[in-house]
Amino acid sequence: MSMVRFLGSAVVSVGLTLALGGCFTSGEMARVVQQPKTPAVRTISSFSEALRCMDTLLWTHGKHDIYITANGLPDATGRVAGGTKEMLITAVSRMSETSNAFRFVDFEPALDDVNALYWMIGVQPNFRAPSYYIRGAITQLDDNVVSEAAGAGLSLPKLDIGVSADQVVSMVSVDLNVGELVTRQIIPGMSASNTLAVVSSGRGADTGGVIGKAGLSFNISLNRSEGLHQGVRTLVELSTIEVLGKLTRVPYWQCLGIDQTNPAFMAEARGWFDGMAPSERVTFTQRALSAQGYYDGPVNGQLDQRTAEAVGRFQADSDLIATGRIDFDLYQRLLAKPPGQGGASPARLQSVSNAGGEGLPRAQPSPSRLDLLLSSDRGPAPRYRAGEALVVRMQPTADGFVYCYYRDAAGTVSRIFPNRFQPDAFVEAGRQVEIPPGVQKPFNLRMDRPNAEETVACVLSHDEIGVRIPEAFKSEDLQPIPGAALDDVINAFATAKGSDARAKRLTVKVLPGTLAQGE
Numbered sequence: 001m002s003m004v005r006f007l008g009s010a011v012v013s014v015g016l017t018l019a020l021g022g023c024f025t026s027g028e029m030a031r032v033v034q035q036p037k038t039p040a041v042r043t044i045s046s047f048s049e050a051l052r053c054m055d056t057l058l059w060t061h062g063k064h065d066i067y068i069t070a071n072g073l074p075d076a077t078g079r080v081a082g083g084t085k086e087m088l089i090t091a092v093s094r095m096s097e098t099s100n101a102f103r104f105v106d107f108e109p110a111l112d113d114v115n116a117l118y119w120m121i122g123v124q125p126n127f128r129a130p131s132y133y134i135r136g137a138i139t140q141l142d143d144n145v146v147s148e149a150a151g152a153g154l155s156l157p158k159l160d161i162g163v164s165a166d167q168v169v170s171m172v173s174v175d176l177n178v179g180e181l182v183t184r185q186i187i188p189g190m191s192a193s194n195t196l197a198v199v200s201s202g203r204g205a206d207t208g209g210v211i212g213k214a215g216l217s218f219n220i221s222l223n224r225s226e227g228l229h230q231g232v233r234t235l236v237e238l239s240t241i242e243v244l245g246k247l248t249r250v251p252y253w254q255c256l257g258i259d260q261t262n263p264a265f266m267a268e269a270r271g272w273f274d275g276m277a278p279s280e281r282v283t284f285t286q287r288a289l290s291a292q293g294y295y296d297g298p299v300n301g302q303l304d305q306r307t308a309e310a311v312g313r314f315q316a317d318s319d320l321i322a323t324g325r326i327d328f329d330l331y332q333r334l335l336a337k338p339p340g341q342g343g344a345s346p347a348r349l350q351s352v353s354n355a356g357g358e359g360l361p362r363a364q365p366s367p368s369r370l371d372l373l374l375s376s377d378r379g380p381a382p383r384y385r386a387g388e389a390l391v392v393r394m395q396p397t398a399d400g401f402v403y404c405y406y407r408d409a410a411g412t413v414s415r416i417f418p419n420r421f422q423p424d425a426f427v428e429a430g431r432q433v434e435i436p437p438g439v440q441k442p443f444n445l446r447m448d449r450p451n452a453e454e455t456v457a458c459v460l461s462h463d464e465i466g467v468r469i470p471e472a473f474k475s476e477d478l479q480p481i482p483g484a485a486l487d488d489v490i491n492a493f494a495t496a497k498g499s500d501a502r503a504k505r506l507t508v509k510v511l512p513g514t515l516a517q518g519e
Helices: 048-060 084-094 114-123 228-248 252-256 263-274 278-291 305-317 328-336 486-495
Strands: 004-006 066-070 102-104 132-156 159-180 185-201 206-213 216-221 372-376 383-386 392-396 400-407 413-417 433-435 443-446 453-461 502-514
Touching (some): 048 084, 132 185, 185 228, 263 328, 392 413, 413 433, 453 486
Parallel strands (some): 066 132, 383 502
Antiparallel strands (some): 004 443
């Protein structure tokens, strides 16, 4: 048979005056021995508004339910005792209140212990494996980098007058990076490195800070009693905005008050554009123009006449040359004008993310647009010999959740997607996914029985419907589902509450004979 094969508050002390006779004197007031030196304040930093702006920006771009984790941001300097992981979680939470853009998975074991992650996937049916992890540290803390002092005095026979002022500047830095959890690869360009110059003045013990970014300076107001720790929170928030903005490819610089024409961020947007495949550029443009009322056709990644006409209308309305072609100027203008801002008619928001779920109500594509292209490395009607391995290729025509199952010649059914190596069921429209992934396949779908027939079935839904099917069909990935028939599994998706699922099947024929040794 053809089964899956692995390769491998402060505390206040209050004293009460006691009567020597062993009783309280009637009406005597409590005497305060000690009061808190630091007044209670709300945890509001200089980037609180920017986090709210990111929440709105992520929602307007349709980003939601992207699962991430982190094991904290250690202090590589050994001199800052702060809860940096909680700071990070708070920042992520604030930029996801409305959009539900990010879901933080509090996975405590060391991220290097991938076996622990696989164990969680296997024994906890509701555990959602994160797709990405954030790593970083407080990488620099230099006290008294710059110290300035000035003084003057005047001495008279009966009077001495003296004045003095001093200013101390210290530097603290935070670095963040984003990596793929399963492959443990740090994603190139998904990084942020920010330094805060903490300025302490002797006049009234004032504390402030300055962050330099892309030729601009952010003046930071710090709580003088917290100083350094509040500065670290500020850096964590800024760096989180930056790395997650890069991960989702949304113009996060807008939330920092940086102009769209800033050379540094124009270059970043250019890199995003150049790194997109032609079909991805078309898909992005179709979604953005559809949200702004210029386009009402299918989001299929094809630059047809309908799409070109919509592009031309937008270009003409945006003072661009109406060529009907998708170029960087068009892409940059669409980034600067997210869905819901401008357009020929009221905005219609559609999902544009690499994750699914619901935040605020969204207009969903009509059911007729929901479809799935299912093929293999040998086309839509593949033929293999025993000993050869199958590679499944699936591509949804609309953003949605995909679940794929494999039935071998003996009738045994296993879930092959999502799996521990591809843990996110959400797939963007037009993106082709290979199962198994990568060049070095982490598992194989190998043909074992000559002259037999195998089947792959994939289900696509706008909603994460896989969590609502019967528990009997929620077996561990890449393992047989006891007593399950493929038709029963597919029917479970079709009959689930609120289902709009569509299923596609791929029949795999195994030829007579076996693969000769060495072939």
